[in-house]
Amino acid sequence: MKLGEVTSELAAGKARRDNWNVLVTGSGGVGKLTFAKLLARYLKACRILPRDAVVKKQVGELQDEETKKLLVQGGCLVINIDSLLGGAFSGRDTIDPEQAAAVKSVLAATAGKPVVCVLCGKWDTASRLLQMDAQMDSGIVISLPRQVPPQQTATSQP
DSSP, X not given: OOHHHHHHHHHTTOOOOSOXXXXXXXXXTSSHHHHHHHHHHHHHHTTSSSOOOEEEEEGGGTTSHHHXXXXXXXXXXXXXXXXXXXXXXXXXXXXXXXXXXXXXXXXXXXXXXXXXXEXXXXXXXXXXHHHHOGGGOOSOEEEOOOOOOOOOOOOOOO
């Protein structure tokens, strides 16, 4: 489903989704976390979420008290899925099945709760995760473009 279709549902008052989880892909610095914060505000304004709290976690942190509190009170849980590969310098190119299961468990725990999970990472990591388990597919996938450096204008000096 495309974001435009989702926002059209919201605008028409027809937002009847059970799952607002989103997969946002893009390279570092393109605005994945900023997008998640804006999405949380938007879903709160549409009365999908009770509050626009945003909590960002690595996969290994998903069982902490802050995450459990968010699952009860509602809000947006941002999960860095790039940590599934152990980071840029780990040398790993496969996803740890136990960590993937932890992500799946959290996604299952959000069912029927006022929580949206935003899985953020590079497309390569996301596609590997989806290949491991098709149930991870949230239905809403957003790929942010690479950042384009602003055009610099030459200034002439007298």
